[in-house]
Amino acid sequence: MSQRRTTWQKQAVQAALEAQDGFISAQELHLAILGTGKKLGLTTVYRALTDMVEQGQADSLAITDGEMRFRICTPEHHHHLICRSCSKTVEFDLPGFEALASSVAKENGFSELSHEIELFGICSDCR
Ligand SMILES: [Zn+2]
Ligand SMILES: [Zn+2]
Ligand SMILES: [Zn+2]
Incomplete structure (x- = not known):
């Protein structure tokens, strides 16, 4: 830009x-x-x-x-939990996953990783 x-x-x-x-x-x-x-x-x-x-x-x-x-x-890295019905969104961290992902990548010789995790469900208001 x-x-x-x-x-x-x-x-x-x-x-x-x-x-x-x-x-x-x-x-x-x-x-x-x-x-x-x-x-x-x-x-x-x-x-x-x-x-x-x-x-x-x-x-x-x-x-x-x-x-x-x-x-x-x-701007910090995070993941989303999204309601399929009203699209309410919660941001969450998953430190255990980050560690696991980087060790899998390292074992396979990958660097400069990125990923996006979006979990879809129905929130308590919509249930
Ligand atoms: Zn909802
Ligand atoms: Zn976000
Ligand atoms: Zn992540």
Whole structure:
């Protein structure tokens, strides 16, 4: 990314995303922003979201219907527990897995590991 200016549009998108509890689609977030009285196009919202994903400020996820959903995210490595019904998301660490993964990789001569773990289920509110 050569240009990294933070526009008011991006700030508005970021603030709206921070106010959400789980993953949200660009359309839903767009409506939420319009509801606050800010005039932003859906394309701008979408572009700001993909920027944030590239910069590690947001997570993206394609849930069941294949539509991309976004969520504000902590930059540290973590995993997600996601409700299939309401897309409420819990971030969690798995230190035992990290240790296991790096020892498996080392045994097989792999370096520069990465992985993503996303567990799907139904949260207590939706049950
Ligand atoms: Zn996350
Ligand atoms: Zn739920
Ligand atoms: Zn991990």
